[in-house]
Amino acid sequence: MATAIEAITILLTLAGLAYLLLALWGARDFGHYWMRRPKTEGFAPDVSILKPVKGVDPRMYAGLVSHCRQQYAGNFEIIFGVGSMDDPAVAEIRRLQAEFPDRAIRLVECRERLGTSGKVSNLVQMLREARYEHVLINDSDIYVSLLYLTRVMACFADASVGMVTAPYIGRTAESASGRTLWARLEALGISTDFLPGVLTARKLEHGIRFGLGSTLAMSKTALAKAGGLEPLTEYLADDYEMGERIAAAGYRVELCNEVVETTVPAYNFRGFCDHQLRWARSTRDSRKLGYVGLGITYALPWALMTCVASGFALWSFSLLSVVVLARVAVALSVGVGILRDEQVLRDLWLLPLRDFFGLYFWAWSFADDTVVWRGERFHLRNGRITRA
Missing domain, CATH: 3.90.550.10 (Spore Coat Polysaccharide Biosynthesis Protein SpsA; Chain A)
Known part of the structure; x- marks a missing residue:
């Protein structure tokens, strides 16, 4: 069982790393498009x-x-x-x-x-x-x-x-x-x-x-x-x-x-959780297939879980280092390079906590269909809302 868990976390980490590289590619393409346009x-x-x-x-x-x-x-x-x-x-x-x-x-x-x-x-x-x-x-x-x-x-x-x-x-x-x-x-x-x-x-x-x-x-x-x-x-x-x-x-x-x-x-x-779950469940209903795969994009949490699952083997820290480098590169290239958001530099140290919450809200979004919007509760089904 321990070997299976380790293998799963490794695969999820590698998938997340591949996503981060795709995100860097997408950011580069967007920048070049607007320079050439x-x-x-x-x-x-x-x-x-x-x-x-x-x-x-x-x-x-x-x-x-x-x-x-x-x-x-x-x-x-x-x-x-x-x-x-x-x-x-x-x-x-x-x-x-x-x-x-x-x-x-x-x-x-x-x-x-x-x-x-x-x-x-x-x-x-x-x-x-x-x-x-x-x-x-x-x-x-x-x-x-x-x-x-x-x-x-x-x-x-x-x-x-x-x-x-x-x-x-x-x-x-x-x-x-x-x-x-x-x-x-x-x-x-x-x-x-x-x-x-x-x-x-x-x-x-x-x-x-x-x-x-x-x-x-x-x-x-x-x-x-x-x-x-x-x-x-x-x-x-x-x-x-x-x-x-x-x-x-x-x-x-x-x-x-x-x-x-x-x-x-x-x-x-509470307000943070309500807004994040509304956002997550809205995306879940809008992009159903893509949203299922969103869980693999949180490479940093998966890499940390790999360290634990491997018994803190030396190679797992090497993998974690590569993931951290890629995650920071995405944050800086998009957050600072494209959006020019100086807050990213101020709060860069919060990235691991942000990504763990992101993974949590992704998983929890499948558990219910309730959203809170401007203080009102609604049920969300297939993108449509009805009063709870």
């Missing part, structure tokens, strides 16, 4: 930015301001959608309108509840108000650079592109009280675990067929051919579904090299 920043179609809001998130107002300060050659408008005019976010939007009177900023009250997902329900109603052919959807706390719209919308110069999405980093609070261990693990996972997986999928599948909620830019034409937003009102991973359906409609989904920021709350342990 022809410059098309002169293309600036008019665009409607749709931002569904509920409550006031940390750094939300700073993110809204960053959208208003865009240096963009085309016309753009920002449409906010709320479920009720009593929502606390309304005051922040009124403040934004007063600060930027020259910007086209509108607030839409979305009175209909079209499905379980209040976010998508609001988006359906907001889309009806959008003036322009191109729309861009992102969350309320997304913070962007001055050239965000210029770089994202320039991708549509290629007529085969139906959706543009963007990588992101999770920004922890600057204060010590907001920079909890769990918030730091969340941010570290986004930059060194989540995006390497995206880049590996992009390389192996010759492009991506899903969207990332940090940025979902598309034309109304492509969205209509993909079936529109209405069928997504029961889905948890609406960003994934939008991208997959637009790709299935014959369009290309482009992963832009423009990096945006989202805010990581000051999670306690």
